[in-house]
Amino acid sequence: MAEGQGVDLIDCSSGGNSPDQDLKPYPGYQVRFAERIREEAEVMTGAVGLITTAEQAETILAEEQADVVLLARELLRHPYWPLHARATLDGDASDWPDQYARAAEVLR
Numbered sequence: 001m002a003e004g005q006g007v008d009l010i011d012c013s014s015g016g017n018s019p020d021q022d023l024k025p026y027p028g029y030q031v032r033f034a035e036r037i038r039e040e041a042e043v044m045t046g047a048v049g050l051i052t053t054a055e056q057a058e059t060i061l062a063e064e065q066a067d068v069v070l071l072a073r074e075l076l077r078h079p080y081w082p083l084h085a086r087a088t089l090d091g092d093a094s095d096w097p098d099q100y101a102r103a104a105e106v107l108r
Contacts, residue, residue: 002043009044011070012037025050034066046070054085 002010012034016023030049038045047066051057057069075081083096096103 002041007043009046009068010034010037010041011046011048012066013048027052027056028060031060031065034060035064038064038066044068048072054088057085058089 012030014030014033015021027050028047031047031051034045034047037043044067046068047060048070051060051069051071052074057071060066060069071081078084083100086092
């Protein structure tokens, strides 16, 4: 039904907005929702849920558990996560994106 309404991607979060919930988060604890919706509804999904490392995000995508990884809180805690992820996965973060060029100059 969602696809017929123009929905391109579903952010697969189970909520966590009620004080009555008894959540026990662990790394990737909501990824299974993205994987199942992606498979059964045949719609693109975004995985969430304590995704904090580059390796973890890369595995989710490589194993086709989701089409995109949404980091939210991790980016609030660690705003330079994308640069560190690139260094971790590619071994090089010397070629900073244009948006970061002025910040990178300070480090050179």
